[in-house]
Amino acid sequence: MGVGSEAAGPSGAGSGAGPASAGSVVAxxxxxxxxxAGDRSDELLRIEGLEVHFPIRRGALDVLxxxxxxxxxxVDGIDLTIRRGEVLGLVGESGSGKTTTGRVVVKLTAPxxxxxxxxxxxxxxxxxxxxxxDYRQRVQVIFQDPYETLNPKxxxxxxxxxxxxxxxxxxxxxxRRRRVLAALDAAGLRxxxxxxxxxxxxxxxxxxxxxxxxxxxxxxxxxxxxxxxxSMLDVSIRTELLxxxxxxxxxxxxxxxxxxxDLALAWVLADRIAVMYLGRIMEIGPAGQVIExxxxxxxxxxxxxxxxxxxxxxxxxxxxxILVGETPDAAHIPTGCRFHPRCPLAFDRCRTEEPxxxxxxxxxxxxxxxxxxxxxxxxxxxxxATTPPEAVPGA
Amino acid sequence: xxxxxxxxxxxxxxxxxxxxxVEGAPLLEVVDLKxxxxxxxxxxxxVDGVSFRLDAGEALGIAGESGxxxxxxALSLVKLLPANASIVGGSIRxxxxxxxxxxxxxxxxxRWREISIVFQGAMNALNPVARVRDQIAEPIVExxxxxxxxxRRRAGELLELVGIPxxxxxxxxxxxxxxxxxxxxIAxxxxxxxxxxxxxxxxxxxxxxxxxxxxxxxERLRERLGLSLILITHDLSVIAETCDxxxxxxxxxxxxxxxxxxxxxxxxxxxxxxxxxxxxxxQADRRTLDVIPGSPPDLRTPPPGCRFAPRCPMAMAxxxxxxxxxxxxxxxxxxxxxxxxxxxxxxxxxxxAAATVGPAGAEx
Numbered sequence: 141m142g143v144g145s146e147a148a149g150p151s152g153a154g155s156g157a158g159p160a161s162a163g164s165v166v167a168x169x170x171x172x173x174x175x176x177a178g179d180r181s182d183e184l185l186r187i188e189g190l191e192v193h194f195p196i197r198r199g200a201l202d203v204l205x206x207x208x209x210x211x212x213x214x215v216d217g218i219d220l221t222i223r224r225g226e227v228l229g230l231v232g233e234s235g236s237g238k239t240t241t242g243r244v245v246v247k248l249t250a251p252x253x254x255x256x257x258x259x260x261x262x263x264x265x266x267x268x269x270x271x272x273x274d275y276r277q278r279v280q281v282i283f284q285d286p287y288e289t290l291n292p293k294x295x296x297x298x299x300x301x302x303x304x305x306x307x308x309x310x311x312x313x314x315x316r317r318r319r320v321l322a323a324l325d326a327a328g329l330r331x332x333x334x335x336x337x338x339x340x341x342x343x344x345x346x347x348x349x350x351x352x353x354x355x356x357x358x359x360x361x362x363x364x365x366x367x368x369x370x371s372m373l374d375v376s377i378r379t380e381l382l383x384x385x386x387x388x389x390x391x392x393x394x395x396x397x398x399x400x401x402d403l404a405l406a407w408v409l410a411d412r413i414a415v416m417y418l419g420r421i422m423e424i425g426p427a428g429q430v431i432e433x434x435x436x437x438x439x440x441x442x443x444x445x446x447x448x449x450x451x452x453x454x455x456x457x458x459x460x461x462i463l464v465g466e467t468p469d470a471a472h473i474p475t476g477c478r479f480h481p482r483c484p485l486a487f488d489r490c491r492t493e494e495p496x497x498x499x500x501x502x503x504x505x506x507x508x509x510x511x512x513x514x515x516x517x518x519x520x521x522x523x524x525a526t527t528p529p530e531a532v533p534g535a
Numbered sequence: 536x537x538x539x540x541x542x543x544x545x546x547x548x549x550x551x552x553x554x555x556x557v558e559g560a561p562l563l564e565v566v567d568l569k570x571x572x573x574x575x576x577x578x579x580x581x582v583d584g585v586s587f588r589l590d591a592g593e594a595l596g597i598a599g600e601s602g603x604x605x606x607x608x609a610l611s612l613v614k615l616l617p618a619n620a621s622i623v624g625g626s627i628r629x630x631x632x633x634x635x636x637x638x639x640x641x642x643x644x645x646r647w648r649e650i651s652i653v654f655q656g657a658m659n660a661l662n663p664v665a666r667v668r669d670q671i672a673e674p675i676v677e678x679x680x681x682x683x684x685x686x687r688r689r690a691g692e693l694l695e696l697v698g699i700p701x702x703x704x705x706x707x708x709x710x711x712x713x714x715x716x717x718x719x720x721i722a723x724x725x726x727x728x729x730x731x732x733x734x735x736x737x738x739x740x741x742x743x744x745x746x747x748x749x750x751x752x753x754e755r756l757r758e759r760l761g762l763s764l765i766l767i768t769h770d771l772s773v774i775a776e777t778c779d780x781x782x783x784x785x786x787x788x789x790x791x792x793x794x795x796x797x798x799x800x801x802x803x804x805x806x807x808x809x810x811x812x813x814x815x816x817x818q819a820d821r822r823t824l825d826v827i828p829g830s831p832p833d834l835r836t837p838p839p840g841c842r843f844a845p846r847c848p849m850a851m852a853x854x855x856x857x858x859x860x861x862x863x864x865x866x867x868x869x870x871x872x873x874x875x876x877x878x879x880x881x882x883x884x885x886x887x888a889a890a891t892v893g894p895a896g897a898e899x
Binding site: 344345346386401403427428446447462463 | 600601712713714742743744745746747748751769770771772773775776795796799800809810811813814815816817818819822823824825826827828830890891892893894
């Protein structure tokens with residue numbers, strides 16, 4: 141198919157993650173791996189120091205003097221760049237801030253600090269209506285649930301035409317119709333005339349998500365933020381849809397910010413993966429490299445529990461790192477490294493000082509004191525019991 | 536499995552069998568089960584001739600995509616079906632007692648005490664205005680006739696068993712995290728000490744790490760209590776990690792069934808092969824996904840012959856005409872596919888990939 145570009149760049153080559161493909165179909169030369177400092181020509185989106193803090197709504201008692209007001213730090217200082225034609229997988233569990241990051245990019249949520257730069261232009265505080273409209277045309281979003289996105293009383297044709305109507309983009313009814321049919325066709329809903337007349341209840345789950353994609357394509361976007369676009373779908377339907385998304389990347393030169401909880405899926409689809417935990421990026425780098433040689437204990441734990449259809453051999457289960465407890469809530473982020481309370485390798489420094497992202501080579505970076513100077517992670521100690529000892533009823 | 540059974544025997548006293556139990560009968564034997572829905576005057580053949588067996592201490596996974604009939608199969612076992620659905624054929628024998636023909640009143644004797652269900656989405660299944668401990672105690676009082684205080688004490692023990700500190704029993708469901716709520720649901724399913732626990736997508740809405748914790752818990756409970764498990768899920772990994780046997784359903788029928796170690800390593804049925812190849816698998820280092828074109832058939836008008844034939848890359852003329860019989864091979868794998876007729880070696884025939892998804896170069 142030739143749509144990936146993971147190892148296309150000079151620094152990404154030889155990562156040992158699948159065959160290198162110099163001169164991939166999509167990515168321009170020099171994409172993939174770390175671009176030389178200062179060269180930002182192939183950058184489509186850059187996020188700098190992004191913070192999204194939500195104050196917790198005041199209850200009646202909060203007016204009492206001296207009462208502490210909590211802030212949820214959903215995104216807590218991240219830097220990220222997406223290159224033209226790239227698929228960046230943003231991976232994290234619930235509460236990691238991945239969805240909020242995506243919402244900031246599509247301007248559904250305002251950041252409390254930091255900047256968003258799109259195609260060389262700061263769009264953080266875009267006020268100008270024309271500029272905002274232009275941005276919303278070039279950056280589109282696909283949400284998780286195709287059932288909630290579609291209006292049951294609206295025909296497919298009208299749904300796909302809606303963004304054109306709202307933004308007054310169609311020059312004539314013929315132009316509107318032509319664009320809608322082209323988008324439906326590109327999304328694989330053929331014959332397009334037939335689908336344009338149908339209603340959501342007449343479509344399968346996979347077809348509905350294709351309609352959502354058509355609604356995105358009709359705007360002719362450059363960047364698509366896809367937030368768990370396939371997690372509601374059955375496997376056989378989801379691969380068809382992923383295939384469509386990757387084909388569109390070639391045909392339309394699309395760039396994707398692919399947000400998912402599924403590390404394995406990001407590994408298959410993305411050129412680079414960024415792993416988020418509690419509002420911070422824990423690790424980022426070429427997809428194959430991050431999975432095969434994680435430099436952050438959190439990434440390593442995620443890889444070890446990644447779902448597999450290979451039945452475990454005897455004793456293999458012990459090699460998994462099932463972390464104790466659940467992600468703390470973002471109103472009470474631990475001091476130091478926010479992962480340290482659950483980290484099997486945490487030491488004193490982790491409890492007090494937050495690690496920055498350390499470059500570990502090959503375009504990969506990890507926010508872990510153990511990765512300082514590009515070091516590899518030590519082998520894990522034996523896995524401790526993950527749940528408190530329990531009583532057997534009746535015993 | 537045998538290890539599990541013997542270990543379990545050491546930890547839990549032998550269960551008392553229900554009154555009408557037949558000596559020496561298997562724990563659960565479902566034969567040719569048919570459950571149909573009536574929808575706007577038409578019949579939907581949701582479950583259309585499904586057979587399987589579950590032995591004591593065993594874990595069986597039932598897998599398939601939405602609408603394949605896996606949940607309907609599970610709900611049929613305890614007759615918790617919606618009003619427009621009914622069992623129209625076959626038998627469900629628990630210790631030899633046929634549950635399929637039991638009345639709604641008579642079946643109550645077997646729910647909770649013999650077979651209990653952990654539903655998907657614990658937030659919706661738990662009562663939001665009752666304390667977790669009281670909710671777990673309720674079936675103990677209702678079904679076993681234990682007094683309130685003893686039932687709450689037992690509820691506390693069950694909470695500890697599933698890894699929730701006893702003191703948290705006074706919490707309301709919204710005060711617990713998603714993983715904790717799912718644990719509470721499991722504790723509730725164990726309340727009346729059932730022989731079989733059915734988990735309907737027990738980990739679906741949970742984060743991977745919490746999912747791993749819950750699966751580990753289920754496995755530990757199975758070992759310690761000698762439980763028999765039926766896990767209903769679209770997620771094949773859940774079955775690979777926790778079950779002894781897997782039953783792959785497609786459009787209301789069994790496509791393939793057998794030991795997890797056989798079916799997942801050497802899948803025979805083209806649908807099983809495709810399903811496995813569509814699953815991203817980091818541990819197996821397989822970085823491409825197969826596409827299965829098309830979608831499952833409408834069960835009001837299922838295709839004649841094999842129901843997978845319209846989507847099957849290996850379909851032959853016979854597949855569109857004759858329903859493939861179920862054939863069991865030497866490795867205890869049962870397959871319903873014309874590629875594997877009675878008397879054949881049963882050697883898996885690999886299905887070519889029609890299209891794949893993956894990074895460049897990785898799909899050669």
